[in-house]
Amino acid sequence: MPDDAHPATERVRAYAEQRGVSIEITAFDESTHTAQEAADAIGVALGQIVKSLVFMAPVDPADGDSELEPVVALVRGTDRVDLAKLATVSGRRRLRRASAKEAKRATGYSIGGVPPFAHDHEAVVVMDPALDVYEEIWAAAGTPTTVFPVAPATLAMLSSAIVLPCAEDLSVETAR
Numbered sequence: 001m002p003d004d005a006h007p008a009t010e011r012v013r014a015y016a017e018q019r020g021v022s023i024e025i026t027a028f029d030e031s032t033h034t035a036q037e038a039a040d041a042i043g044v045a046l047g048q049i050v051k052s053l054v055f056m057a058p059v060d061p062a063d064g065d066s067e068l069e070p071v072v073a074l075v076r077g078t079d080r081v082d083l084a085k086l087a088t089v090s091g092r093r094r095l096r097r098a099s100a101k102e103a104k105r106a107t108g109y110s111i112g113g114v115p116p117f118a119h120d121h122e123a124v125v126v127m128d129p130a131l132d133v134y135e136e137i138w139a140a141a142g143t144p145t146t147v148f149p150v151a152p153a154t155l156a157m158l159s160s161a162i163v164l165p166c167a168e169d170l171s172v173e174t175a176r
Contacts, residue, residue: 006142006143006146008108008109008113008141008142008143009025009027009141009142009143009146011108011118011142012025012115012117012118012141012142012148013025013141014118015117015118015158016117016118016158019157019158021150021154021157021158023141023148023149023150024148024149025141025146025147025148026042026141026146026147026148027143027145027146028041028145028146028147029145030145031112031144031145032112032140032144032145032146032147033111033112033113033144033145034112035049035051035077035078036077038077038138038140038147039077041147042138042147044138045134046076046077046078046171047076047077047078047079047130047133047134047171048076048077048134048136048137048138049076049077049137049138049139050074050075050076050077050116050131050137050138050139050140050155051073051074051075051076051077051079052072052073052074052114052115052116052139052140053072053073053074053075053081053097053114054070054071054072054097054098054102054103054106054107054111054114054123055070055071055072055073055081055083055086055092055095055096055097055098056068056069056070056071056095056096056097056098056102056106057069057070057071057087057090057092057093057094057095057096058094068102069092069121069123069124070098070102070103070106070107070119070121070123070124071086071090071092071095071123071124071125071126072107072114072116072119072123072124072125072126072159073086073125073126073127073128073166073167074116074125074126074127074128074131074139074155074159074161075128075130075131075166075167076128076130076131076133076137076167076169078169078170078171079128079130079167079168079169079170079171080167080168080170081166081167081168082165082166082167082168083095085164085165085166085167086126086166089126089162089164089165089166090124090126090162090166091124092124105120106119106120106121106123107119107120107121107123108120109140109142109143110143110144112140112144113140113141113142113143113144113145113146114140115139115140115141115142116139116140116155116158116159116161117158117159117160118142124162125159125160125161125162126161126162126163126164126166127152127155127156127159127161127162127163127166128163128164128165128166128167129163129164129165130165130167130169131152131155132152132153134152135151136149136150136151137149137150137151137152137155138150139155
């Protein structure tokens, strides 16, 4: 079955359509697992790629890691999540990066294919406003070989994102 008809991809498409948004999903023969692979496959700037990064936070910080909830950060392909900023804007003090198993369990998707919305479990989603630099950005569509273009404002609406700074721009460091 082609990846653009994969059940995970269909779930992403259906979620957007239920909210009145039609998305055009593109499937590639090569991997779009990393932001750089996606940018190369699509032919866009690395900053136009949305990284959907999954973090875990204890529901009750006094309880340790007994019950965890997901926090998804949406940042440009050129950026890295600033954990302190993400903790502040998400209201979750003890955040840590999710393992591959935790990310899959929380979202229903494997790392490299995690879309910004349509997750298995409700998650706090924080979108860095630096994504607004572009008219069109590209996000994973449920598999490591599928992506879709979207306007930043539409992505914020679809993902019910809190739009506040949560990343540091690594392109500044590489430009020096």
